[in-house]
Amino acid sequence: MNAIGKTVFTLLVGTVIGFVSGYIYSNKVNSDKFEQELKDYKEEYERDHNPNPEEKPEEKDIPESVINSVKEMQSVVSQKREKAQKAYNNILKKEGYSDMNLEESNNPNPFIIPPEKFFTDEPPKGYHRLTVFYDSESGAVYDEGGDYAWEDDDEFGMDNLHKFDEAPITELYVQNDVSKTQYEIVLEDPSTIS
Secondary structure, three states, X not given: OOHHHHHHXXXXXXXXXXXXXXXXXXXXXXXXXXXXXXXXXXXXXXXXXXXXXXXXXXXXXXXXXXHHHHHHHHHHHHHHHHHHHHHHXXXXXXXXXXXXXXXXXXXXXXXXXXXXXXXXXXXXXXXXXEEEEEXXXXXXXXXXXXXXXXXXHHHOOHHXXXXXXXXXXXXXXXXXXXXXXXXXXXXXXXXXOO
16 A cells, blocks of 8 residues: 555544544433433423422412302302293293194294203204304394394294393293204393393
């Protein structure tokens, strides 16, 4: 081998040794860094998801006045709920819908159905269910997106919508056999109910 060949060979061997040494060192440093980050992550996870049983969360005393206010509010809500349920049952009884077989109805007019028919039973075959909102001041009915839904009172039955004015209810359930729809009609501003 001549002098140039030895120099090139030495240069190549030195480059390979430098590359391998750098690779091993870099791999070791990154591995140690990765192991430390993994350890930190595990410790943080354990701390967040397995709290120390000796550490008790702070217990805050709830003032008696707040407890009494909550109980009073629950009582008022319960009374209003009972009043609304009685009013709704009276509407059903008055309209004669309580004993009706809703599966076989072909009534051309929309009619009131019991809430349990809307929530617990499947809709009659071919029917779908919608929730809409009724603004008693304007008489308008809106869909869930707030868009004006219907101009035709025949979809819900104007007599049915007037039940909101007659009784302290906030929801009304109506079936329309023509459009094959069961509606949950929610009073938009129930604060007017006494």
